[in-house]
Amino acid sequence: MVLTEKQKNEIISFCADLVKIPEESGREERTARLVRQKMEDLGYDEVTVDRYGSVLGVLRGCAPGPVLLFDGHMDVVPVRDKWDHDPFGAEISGGRMWGRGTTDMKGALAAMICAAAFLERTEFCGKIIVSASVAEELLVGAALDRILEDHHVDAVVVGEPTAMKLGHAEKGRASIEMISHGTVAHSSRPDLGDNAVYRMMEAAAKIREMARRSDPLLGDEVIELVEISSLPSPGNGSIPGRCRALWECRLLPGETESEFLERLKEALEGIDRTEIKTASYKLSAYTGEELEMDDYLPGWTADEKGSGLLNAAADSLRECGLAVDYYAAPYGCNALSSAAMRGIPTVILGPGDIGLAHKPNENIRLDELLAAAAVYGEICRKYSLVK
Numbered sequence: 001m002v003l004t005e006k007q008k009n010e011i012i013s014f015c016a017d018l019v020k021i022p023e024e025s026g027r028e029e030r031t032a033r034l035v036r037q038k039m040e041d042l043g044y045d046e047v048t049v050d051r052y053g054s055v056l057g058v059l060r061g062c063a064p065g066p067v068l069l070f071d072g073h074m075d076v077v078p079v080r081d082k083w084d085h086d087p088f089g090a091e092i093s094g095g096r097m098w099g100r101g102t103t104d105m106k107g108a109l110a111a112m113i114c115a116a117a118f119l120e121r122t123e124f125c126g127k128i129i130v131s132a133s134v135a136e137e138l139l140v141g142a143a144l145d146r147i148l149e150d151h152h153v154d155a156v157v158v159g160e161p162t163a164m165k166l167g168h169a170e171k172g173r174a175s176i177e178m179i180s181h182g183t184v185a186h187s188s189r190p191d192l193g194d195n196a197v198y199r200m201m202e203a204a205a206k207i208r209e210m211a212r213r214s215d216p217l218l219g220d221e222v223i224e225l226v227e228i229s230s231l232p233s234p235g236n237g238s239i240p241g242r243c244r245a246l247w248e249c250r251l252l253p254g255e256t257e258s259e260f261l262e263r264l265k266e267a268l269e270g271i272d273r274t275e276i277k278t279a280s281y282k283l284s285a286y287t288g289e290e291l292e293m294d295d296y297l298p299g300w301t302a303d304e305k306g307s308g309l310l311n312a313a314a315d316s317l318r319e320c321g322l323a324v325d326y327y328a329a330p331y332g333c334n335a336l337s338s339a340a341m342r343g344i345p346t347v348i349l350g351p352g353d354i355g356l357a358h359k360p361n362e363n364i365r366l367d368e369l370l371a372a373a374a375v376y377g378e379i380c381r382k383y384s385l386v387k
């Protein structure tokens, strides 16, 4: 799709408006209001806000056809380090826009909201849904999962930054909690107790020795100890009776949660009084609703089922004069809930460099932002034809 100068300016200025409202996970209320207003101004057929505060805009094409959903999250991570630019100023210099969320991922969100609405209804059939979702930075996949629960969707484009490479595979993620139990005793008489930390140290060594899976596209699985704590704390001269460890995992496709837990349990053979389970997290959304997730989302690679969407996306990149490079995302994003958990054909495709995300001086190239919008518009046309 070819954008007019007016459309280009509109995308850039909407992106700037989004960057100027920095809202963290569960606090996206003002951003949601702005998105809703913009969708209404752009003539979306239906604009709704779900229980958790995600905004959904629907555009209906000229005839019945497939449902294509674009997803971009509204929340950003906090600014902690020193910046050379105002992190919420959306300053433009050197052909870039600077600010928190430009790359991750308000640029993509602005591009998808505008591009879909810039199409004539005669240019696509079926339905386009754009979801501006909440809380991705803390509860990956949870908000989109709730949206997919309520809406039938044939294919998903997630606009996380891939520098416009075509994301057709993604590592999954899990947090695994291990608790070792022992018996508290006075530290002068360890013989009367049973030290839970020693037990956890043995357990941790076994998990570290465990063979890691490997995938030709996604590389090695990661299972890494990230937190450890014991009770009582402070110890006050006690042998610890309980020790908790948290493992962050980056997962490959093809293993269910119970298979993964079974593999960990097997590795712990010979270690008693130690439990292992998937961690779960929740947050209170700005609407007051509680959003929860069990932190086990396996990885995925696009199979033939994804080829309609993948081909449409590749053709769209070419049509807009961009190279078609494939990309295996090393990070986890909302695509896990559509592709891995529900088997919906999904691509990750967005402007910006993931290396800039969450960092000081985050920025996005304006030419890439506009190219993304052109490609998104083109995907809407091509996908409804190939499907």
Ligand SMILES: [Zn+2]
Binding pocket: 073, 104, 105, 136, 160, 333
């Ligand atoms: Zn993101």
